[in-house]
Amino acid sequence: MGSWRDTRIGGGVMMAWALATVPLTVVGILLAVPFLGRRRAFFTVGPFFARGMEWFCGIPFTLEGWDRLPEGIRGGRQPVIFMSNHESQMDPPVLVAALPVPAVYIAKKEVKYMPFVGWAAWAAGVIFIDRGDRDRAIRSIHDAAMQIRGGKSVVIFPEGTRSRDGQMLPFKKGGFALALEAGVPIIPLATMGGFQVLPRGSLFFRPGQYRVRVGTPVLPSEFPDRDLLLQEVRQSIETLMLEARETGV
Template sequence: MTMAFLRGLLYMSLFFPLTFLVAGTALVCSLPDPRRYGAFARFWGRMGLALAGIRVAVNGTERLPAGPVIVMSNHQSNFDILALQGHFPRRLSWIAKEELFRIPVFGPSMRRGGYIPLDRGHGRKALKSIDEAAQQIRNGASVIIFPEGTRTRDGRLLPFKRGGFMLAARAGVPVVPVTLVGSFGVNPGGTCKLYPFRQVEIRIGKPIAVPQGMRRSEAEEFLMARVHDAIAKEIG
């Protein structure tokens, strides 16, 4: 058993209780005003990073357009969510699999925070779920999606899943490609190994809008190709 593995186990023994404590506190304290939830979410992200001594640098803030956006990011480790939640310059809601919303305390807290459940199955139920999420985005929610669908196991960018781009085409808001650099070195995907006291960089790319007049299927292909190219270029 390596030292990195032991560090990861110790980290999780502290982080999971912290997560449920913050989720429960946020749920109760935001009852008078749901806007309070964002401060707790940012605190959670920053505390999770601080436990591992991780620093975060953000570049490209000036590229963010006004209004709701869909952020598409690569996914290298468990620390990606913490970095984006704690340091992204705009409050983000999360597109998360529906099963997570069934977890006691954690699930109701996510709903309170405006996070959006997405049915990842097939057929009409999945399409209805995407349409409902698109409506929330049009109503003003900015969201984050990991289009790879899972964490990379070797640091390379994985093929993209189509679901996020179906949502983007329906929502009709700009897509902002974001590249996370350094998080794989902190916690390689697929392991609980932890290499602390490092830096993660959030690189915000230029927003991508769908050209007028495109059919949805064409818009999905267009966005998928452009976002993939933007992130792959930054990863190198």
């Protein structure tokens, strides 16, 4: 006999629960800001959303391969650029909870104006990219590179938006220009499970498992050509996704 979560009504209940939990989480973050500061408040309170989804909606998540990274990266002393495929709106909160080190997100500017989510993005220090204004986009990349060189790691979804069918979309080049300017390792990530849990356009959650697989660092200095660097990272993520599918996701 299946779980209540497997029914259409259950999917609607899970969506309603998530929609109610988002503002509660954001309010918790904002209340913590005066005591912890913006970033610390976000990375202390923010993971509770994904943990709540794990508990109530039956959406567990695991992180695989982190222990194979160099100790400086695992300890947060070496800033990096995490690059992941993008299947679902659940990907960012899952990564916030799954990654052991805090990382600034780079997102399209429209996220800034989303109810509650925009406030959480402010607390997290999200760097917004105006893709409709080339000059502003370039300035945002320079700003991000300065923050990375100052010790902050960042997360980028190089597809720029969510996939409609679970297959990776073409990568945009801005993240790779940033990597070459910042000169820090890129950590490929395969974030798997989002297309089953909450595909683009769906109004209903489905129970499922998230797996975040961590790849081998890619050094931009070894790929001075932006297109070659893009191809290397894409191939790394594709390999991680294939490995995940072969082992049961």
